[in-house]
Amino acid sequence: MAEKKAYSQAAHTGKYDKASGLLGKYDNVRRFWEDQVTEIFLRPALSELVRRKRERLERIRILDLGCGSGDGYDLMMDVTTKDPGIYEYITAAVTPDVLKEYIGFDVNEELLKQAEESYGYYPKVRFMHGDMSDGLPRSMKEHESFDIYFTSYGTLSHFHDHQNVKIISDICRHASDRALFVGDWLGRYSYEWQDLWHHPSDQEYFMDYRISYIYPEEVRDQVEVGVFPLRIITRDEIMQIINEAARESGAEIKVLDFFDRSILIGRHMDTGDYNKNCPKVRTPVNSLFEGYVRTDLDSILVDYVPRPGFGHLNNFFEMFFMSCNALVKYTISLLSEYDSEAGTLRAVPDVLPFYPDPLKEAMHTMQRVIEGVGWLRWGDVRANVIEPHLGYSLRKLEMDLQPGTGVGHGLVGIFEIRK
Ligand SMILES: C[S@@+](CC[C@H](N)C(=O)[O-])C[C@H]1O[C@@H](n2cnc3c(N)ncnc32)[C@H](O)[C@@H]1O
Incomplete structure (x- = not known):
């Protein structure tokens, strides 16, 4: 009782x-x-x-x-x-x-x-x-x-x-x-x-x-x-x-x-209450930070829909979302190129010279993280180490690219x- x-x-x-x-x-x-x-x-x-x-x-x-x-x-x-x-x-x-x-x-x-x-x-x-x-x-x-x-x-x-x-x-x-x-x-x-x-x-x-x-x-x-x-x-x-x-x-x-x-991750991205074209990004980014949960990284990609008559805003968002997308795609490529047996990357995708500097830095960092920890055998290294780091890298990218x-x-x- x-x-x-x-x-x-x-x-x-x-x-x-x-x-x-x-x-x-x-x-x-x-x-x-x-x-x-x-x-x-x-x-x-x-x-x-x-x-x-x-x-x-x-x-x-x-x-x-x-x-x-x-x-x-x-x-x-x-x-x-x-x-x-x-x-x-x-x-x-x-x-x-x-x-x-x-x-x-x-x-x-x-x-x-x-x-x-x-x-x-x-x-x-x-x-x-x-x-x-x-x-x-x-x-x-x-x-x-x-x-x-x-x-x-x-x-x-x-x-x-x-x-x-x-x-x-x-x-x-x-x-x-x-x-x-x-x-x-x-x-x-x-x-x-x-x-x-x-x-x-x-x-x-x-x-x-x-x-x-x-x-x-x-x-x-x-x-x-x-x-x-x-x-x-x-x-x-x-x-x-x-x-x-x-x-x-x-x-x-x-x-x-x-x-x-x-x-990238405002609360109303996921409701679509004021823009039906918004992809639900907050949900998968929450998942990036969650231990022992693997995230479908494609679901973080944003297909920005420009609004006619707002040239300067469209230019900013185009650059911003394309940079976030490029980082996510780069991470997906690195994961696909990782050889778990050898503990090395078979190939490293190019970081192109015309990318904004914060994006280049984030890409290099993701490469070093995956090379450094990909070989870990216990714990779920993708869910527990690599994905949270992608979250922090996207966060850093947002901090560096935001105009205030x-x-x-x-x-x-x-x-x-x-x-
Ligand atoms: C968006 S919430 C932020 C709450 C808190 N600062 C936080 O970070 O979680 C706005 C807060 O402002 C308070 N607020 C609204 N009108 C107010 C007023 N006239 N005087 C004092 N507080 C008010 C609300 O009650 C609410 O707690």
Whole structure:
């Protein structure tokens, strides 16, 4: 009886659910691609901030605006100071001793409860209710200034541009000199929503965002999918907001970087909700990162369909998807040429001189990985080593080729406030 009760109790916690990175909010692409890319782009600014604070014997205070279930805490604490070598153990930029306080606020009580359950036990972490529709909430302004004002995964797309001007100018007034501000929006011209590209580019545009992707494909048309408006935006439009916020607050806002996140693997690639020509790429890329699961590599190839009248976008996507395809095809050729008995490649396909440099580098790396590990006999070397590495190589290719203008699912700006 006690045994039955214990099993039922365990099942109710949800922690007895089968763990898989193939689907859901925390799928493999979210963990091994999107979180990691964000962390890599944050690395230079965060490392420099920590270095400066350490010199002054000061610690770091972080404000997570629209923190949702609190995952920004992990994101911040997982940023590394550099590409770690294979020997070092601790490589975090913000080590626990250098964090003074992390405060997350959100308007949604249920998400705050979830945040509290997941992260509330850390003594320096606090979650609070706060609404930023009219700027930084008063309750947040009462705190001493923060070193990092941080948003993640499209939070600023919930607001009109004039609301974002108010949020950012309030941050500038509240922050001390050289604080960081990270603004995260949805990109305006992702291939996932090519059907929406025609809306006038000189007007604010909100898409009806469907969170259909959280349901397996088979049940999507039987459930009532949540829909809400989200602003999709370009870098130029963000710069108008930033310039206006700088003018209103009197602070200088220095651009440190912009990056497009998830061009190849945005969540709506697989739903086709806003572009029926999108191939379902996220599913096989999730599979690349999953241990002991082999992936049909042909299913990662994208047959880009251009949209007439959008020459510069078509040119970018043509180059981008052709480069990804070339890397996948190159990997398929290398696998087919690998002689498992001899432990060598019978032939190496050409890396052509006119390929973009990041593609050449990714191809050479895939060759070295396959040559280096293809001979391993135990464990499934293709599923467990080679395929994840193809995932990381595609990720690197996306990072190197993205222009930071609004062509991915996410568009993130990293800024420094100068006063
Ligand atoms: C796309 S989610 C991102 C959540 C979280 N930052 C993450 O990375 O998972 C956007 C978040 O903004 C919050 N939000 C929307 N409107 C808000 C408002 N007016 N004030 C505060 N938070 C708001 C939502 O409740 C939601 O948690």
